[in-house]
Amino acid sequence: MAHEQKPKQPNLRDPAHNGSFNAWLLGSSVASLASAIHLIRDANVPGSWIHLIESRRASEDGLAIVGDPESGYDHRAACMPSLSDICIEEIFTSVPSTTDSGKTTMDNVEKAKTGLAPTCLFIQCGHDLEMIDASKFSITLKVRTQLAVFMMKPEKSLCRGEIKQFFEKSFFDSKFWAIWSSIAVEFRRCLRRYFRDFRSLNTFAMLDRCRYRPYEDIVGRMTRFLQNQGVDFRFSSKVTDITVDPGHDCGAVSGLKFTQNGSESIISVSPRDIVIMSPGSVMSGSTGGTNSIPPSLELLDAEDKLDENWSLWLGASPNLGDPYNFCTRVSESRLESFTITIKDIEFSSLLKLLTHSEAGSSSLISLRHSNWFLSLYIPRRSSFPHRPNDVQVLWGYGLFPEREGNFVKKPMLRCSGREIMIELLQHLDVSLEHPILNNSITIPRLMPRLTAPLLSRTYGDRPSIISENTANLAVVGQFVEMPDESCATMDHSVRSAQAAVYHLMGLQKEIRKSEQSSILNILGF
Known part of the structure; x- marks a missing residue:
């Protein structure tokens, strides 16, 4: 995994490094907010050294x-x-x-x-609805065996694969499939990570977890905490280009071009500074309708309407994966x-x-x-x-x-x-x-791009958390590659932020891997 590599970036908390440095977090995302919290909590970085550049006009903007x-x-x-x-x-x-x-x-x-x-949970059965009793929920031995065989396949054999290629038609008529579906690689990862939860349907406990408004209760509280810590939020801003100096070791980000309220500026980035980027966005191109009017289809395929998270990734490729695999397959x-x-x-x-x-x-x-x-x-x-x-x-x-x-x-x-x-x-x-x-x-x-992180892909389509070509750059969020980890939940974004901070800051800490289900779990022993 990326976080297991030896750090190329020096430990910025070392007393030999006198003076401050800057942490530049690019893009509006939970992963950016989580990166800032890990910098403060785990690396003791003062909030005023951390800068979030994002397109939200204010902390309460962009609510769900x-x-x-x-x-x-x-x-x-x-x-x-x-x-x-x-x-x-x-x-x-x-x-x-x-x-x-x-x-x-x-x-x-x-x-x-x-x-x-x-x-x-109710599932449609003919013209009626059947309520599924969590205590009696079961998966037949035949389905379990198919799942076990599927889990044993190496991920590389599943790349670009669709789930319908690996199971009989009867599998897709099962209650199990009615509850859970995805593309082949992601489905395998979800099985390994969450299968034990299907017995009690704990995957639906997330619907009961937040008091009122899940997005606001989470993102709003994280934002207010960081503002209280003195983090520099540069709202109504977006980075349009990243400059890399190839002369520094294996390369280092040396500048950021960004616009704020219509004005363009250049930010100089020193080799000791760190840059954490959130590529891609699932809400890009979102459009609403009304009770009498359908949503507009104008933005559905318009690449020029992509938000800054996509634009930045498109400008940074091919060194950071293939964004076109995810943003163009609407x-x-x-x-x-x-x-x-x-x-x-x-x-x-x-x-x-x-x-x-x-x-x-x-x-x-x-x-x-x-x-x-x-x-x-x-x-x-x-x-x-x-x-x-x-x-x-x-x-x-x-x-x-x-x-x-x-x-x-x-x-x-x-x-x-x-x-x-x-x-x-x-x-x-x-x-x-x-x-x-x-x-x-x-x-x-x-x-149009809500399930883009779950699209079929080959190795290299997703960027690694740590760039091999840039010493002070990390990439976080739903679109980064983390072996064996599923991007189906928010935890993937937070775990990537943790890995990025630990690596860039030279922290000798282990990233907690998620628990995995075994073949025996699948077979029911």
Whole structure:
């Protein structure tokens, strides 16, 4: 792994290095925020030495939830971070709570789970929904054997492979597949990392982990903590070019060209400075619609509309992988989400109407017979703390928005919010004469690159965390290569940030690898 290499960068905390240095963190991402926290926590770097250059206009800009009860909420729920591993938990333990004195953000996360029933899972079976009992959830021996054989394959044999090449058709009709799907290499990594959680469906515990708004509760708290530490946030800025001086050892970043509020400047970078870059962005090109108008398709293939995280990576290649493999395959990486705002229906009545169940907890419905492969999440607690009591907010997504609907005979990406609601209700066997249709506002959001980190790839398409050609540069985030680690959760970004800081700062610390499931776990012994 990249973090196991001997550091090329000197230990910047060594007393022989008198004076300060600068840490330049490029791009808006959780990985950038995590890098800053690790610099402060593990390397004792003063906050004022750390500079985050990002396009957000302010700390509260770019939040995942917008809208109101009258015009409808837009909850970009599909980019909701997953809390599932030790690295992200360590970060949250470092960030103080903004509401409880003496507590941490992790304390708040754990407190929010107390006394809550786990999310119920419903899977479409014919014209009905079947609730999956976590305690009785099982995978047949035949499926387990197929999974075990798949796990034993070397990753190199799976590159550019699609999962349908490795399993029989019956596998894709299984409940297991209805719960979990991805591309071949990433699926293998997810199996090795998360298989033990399928027995209790703990993969869905992430839906219950944050108090109100997952993105805001995480990113907002990390940002406020860093601002309190004196970190220099350069908002409304983006780096447009990186200059590398090839004469310094194996090369070193010597300058950054960036724009701020329309003005262009050059930042000089010394060989002792460090630069940490976040390439790529899953929300680039995102566009929303309304209850009566579908999302615009204008930005779907427009490479000139890519955000700064992509532009910077495109300018830095080919030394840092192949960004074109991830940003141009929008027909494979796009996903469409939708947020439904419903008035004048109580939660219990809504749940019974949609699931035909009296279950009192949050519910996740997987409509596996839907041409769009729709999923719907009905939260027991609202992600919108200031909403009126008579308003319920649901969210969902479609994995195949380019396909024609089963009932609405056109692609999902060309449907208005109301048309998506009509398709959903008919799958759930709810009459279109029911008041829910006219009492709801559905806001669709098309995200052309949301699953880009999961696309098939070959070795070398993803950059390593530590560049072999540049002594003071590291790359972090969802698109970096970390052997055996899955990029399906936020922990991948945080772990990459930890590895980058430990290497660049010359820290003799081990990166905690995630636990892996064994073949015996898969077979059930």
